[in-house]
Amino acid sequence: MTTPPDAIAALDEADPLAPMRALFDLPEGLVYLDGNSLGVLPRGVSERVARVINDEWRQGLISSWGGGWIDLPTSVGAAIARLIGATSEEVVVGDSTSVNLFKCLAAALRLRPERRVILTEADNFPTDNYISQGLSDLLGGYQIRYVAAGDDPAAALGDDVAVLSLTHVNYRTAAVHDMQRMTAAAHDVGALAVWDMSHSTGALPIDLNLAGADFAVGCTYKYLNGGPGAPAFCFAAQSLLDEVRQPLSGWMGHMDPFAFGPDYEPAPAARRFLCGTPQILSLGALSAALELWTEVDMVAVRRKSLALSDLFIGLVDEFAEEHGLEIVTPRQHEQRGSHVSIRAANGHAVMRALAERGVIGDFRAPDLMRFGFTPLYTSFTDIWRAAMALRDVFESRAWHDERFAQRLRVT
């Protein structure tokens, strides 16, 4: 890799978060800008999981349930609560984002029995809408109303809407919803708001309670670096917790699971959103990954995230027009999440050529190149190298070679 100019190196030197990079086990020589899809391995996680296996499972066996495992869904939930403006009673961890969204949507519909519309966006993350579809099909008599990309969901709210289901940061464009305004608009018509925080947790300061959110779910394997498929979180606002019911009423959400009573009685607080036995190895990894967040200042994270994406946008702007690139991520700070997406007709080939140069981003069909900025370990030098590699791919027409090769294979 080439050495960045002094101005770039100076940014890293002045970066208060720069020392955190050493807390991650980054592959040598790689510029990894896909932490918005799968975060890198934090140091200490491997050792923690080895202890879970070799000490707690091998040696402790069944006694380890009472020795801490049973509390992991709530203790890990409490560690996440601090990052999302929630109380420890409002958050649990377990299952996947999709499963947790099902619980929250079903719980919300039950609280608005006279209403029959789920309002969401056509370009919401697909699994979110698939889950709405599955729930709607199961219940019958419901309608899913899709707001077209770019339109204001608040304008589509009406008194027939039971629940507004939105993702805070769009997975394609990185456009950010104003949670407080949207939630207030939902409440104004008597609807409830369910938020998917997968692309914002650990990237932006979040205050679910300040925003008035009713329910939220989110992924922990992106900016929180919990590991592949790490268990998701589930939030329900304190004001709803006494009355709320969710249909995946498994024993771990029971008031007293080991009483083995005949009837389901929901546990206090968000614990009633748990269902079956938690996957302890994955949960143990997440628990260790969250330890490095204890002292993290989310305002500093956000400041660096914007500085990283500003730098990247500025560098790409220099050659974007010449090569027909369109940056689709909003340029206004308050509307931008922590990744940058660039539209390019040959985007897939370009991302492959970039990977050959040691720069990893990802691609979302049909034409979006995504570059994620994870402030705890992404450096300004990474950004500069990625932008330079991108320019080189276009200038050397490396993408063209691949397209040509592909055409040869097809014919």
Add this chain to the structure above:
Amino acid sequence: MTTPPDAIAALDEADPLAPMRALFDLPEGLVYLDGNSLGVLPRGVSERVARVINDEWRQGLISSWGGGWIDLPTSVGAAIARLIGATSEEVVVGDSTSVNLFKCLAAALRLRPERRVILTEADNFPTDNYISQGLSDLLGGYQIRYVAAGDDPAAALGDDVAVLSLTHVNYRTAAVHDMQRMTAAAHDVGALAVWDMSHSTGALPIDLNLAGADFAVGCTYKYLNGGPGAPAFCFAAQSLLDEVRQPLSGWMGHMDPFAFGPDYEPAPAARRFLCGTPQILSLGALSAALELWTEVDMVAVRRKSLALSDLFIGLVDEFAEEHGLEIVTPRQHEQRGSHVSIRAANGHAVMRALAERGVIGDFRAPDLMRFGFTPLYTSFTDIWRAAMALRDVFESRAWHDERFAQRLRVT
């Protein structure tokens, strides 16, 4: 630990499965008879998980999804399919037993839209009935009919029953249902049968297709030794797979998850029972644990399981009456699973006193002591030691000391 008599040692010497014990990492000096709750650590699992973390996650990062992770729910499902009489198309692994039961029950009800009864047993494993309750509450208009413990569920079937939900081996008594007879009885009235195989998978020969089962779910952290909270499996019969729909329609069950299309379209075969992103560390551990099952003869496992429980029952019979113990597990081989439960008024204190003597079983309120026999690593010597320790606890009145001590603490 004391040395067993020659007759017991001879049983171990003649045991064709005895060499398999070396494939497990058993704590020194422990007689572990709780593998029906949490199986012990197989050798090789720790190393596999370390590779998943340090090679696949740390080094491979996002590329590891395409490099094998994405196929784990079906490849691990195929490994389990061989043990339960299913084809590899019929089984997937992911989520918990409770979540998978919700999917199967909802799918079954959808196939019988004119019927409104879920038939189950009052002493089914509680989370199974909690899930029926949650689904029934969500849908409205359904009734759960509970068959009293000991009564024949087949006698309670009628043409209003949509689904018969049973657990193959009872978690308390180890009583076994005749799957083929029960399923046929359900089919005779036009109902579907959903089986929970948690306490039989890896312990008994199972042939879901021979039995005609429609749906099945099961746990992998008991006899399959997949690790604490290891992901569960989900089976749907081939004949239903084209038409069946389940409501937790997340992206991993989509025909083409990475096309990011707007509408859910179910994947072929059992893959449509997947939902969100799988927890890869836990799934990797299970994948490694299942490797030692490749050559296992389930008939030999069953033969040894019955020999172990016969020996235990015979030894306990010698002092049961004197100390007021009642063996509640059926004595007929065909009605007995792979654990033995003994009713004792002071059972909880007894199990604690046993643990102090290095013998681990468990206790189910109000009065059942459970001892699980896992033929791949339980030896006849283990059984003898457990029975002798049990006799010693009663004869030395060790349980009495604890009860006395507890009374002191309370007052």
